[in-house]
Amino acid sequence: MLxxxxxxxxxxxxxxxxxxxxxxxxxGAGGPQRFELSGSVTFNGKPVPVGYIVFTPDTAAGNPGPGxxxxxxxGNYQTRPGQGTIGGPHVIQVFGFDGKPYPAGEGIxxxxxxxxxxxxxxxxxxxxxxxxxQHATYDLVVPKQ
Numbered sequence: 001m002l003x004x005x006x007x008x009x010x011x012x013x014x015x016x017x018x019x020x021x022x023x024x025x026x027x028g029a030g031g032p033q034r035f036e037l038s039g040s041v042t043f044n045g046k047p048v049p050v051g052y053i054v055f056t057p058d059t060a061a062g063n064p065g066p067g068x069x070x071x072x073x074x075g076n077y078q079t080r081p082g083q084g085t086i087g088g089p090h091v092i093q094v095f096g097f098d099g100k101p102y103p104a105g106e107g108i109x110x111x112x113x114x115x116x117x118x119x120x121x122x123x124x125x126x127x128x129x130x131x132x133x134q135h136a137t138y139d140l141v142v143p144k145q
Contacts, residue, residue, distance in 0.1 A: 047075020049099030061089035087133030
């Protein structure tokens with residue numbers, strides 16, 4: 001089925017599947033406590049229209065454990081219930097797009113394909129942060145590049 005998708009879409013699907021597998025594999029009943037996190041995401045003072053965030057515990061800072069992810073919609077994000085972060089030092093990657101679908105080539109059936117997220121607003125941003133060990137709001141400001 002992935003064969004009919006464009007290369008960029010196929011990569012996103014595989015990345016999302018890998019993230020979900022990692023989250024599912026580490027979040028059982030015996031796993032560490034997770035905390036729901038939500039907030040706004042801005043770049044150049046404006047809300048990021050669409051994108052996604054990957055929260056990875058910073059193992060170099062002594063924080064092992066499962067990661068988390070969240071989608072960005074209209075400048076806001078929220079981790080899924082039961083699949084939030086573990087708190088502590090994290091490396092956060094933010095991927096933001098303009099939200100304006102554009103042609104992304106032609107499918108194997110000859111029909112045009114669209115990139116639904118639109119064009120990137122910035123190169124993937126990496127932010128190091130100390131996340132709270134409780135359910136919380138945590139706003140993200142993507143640094144200028």
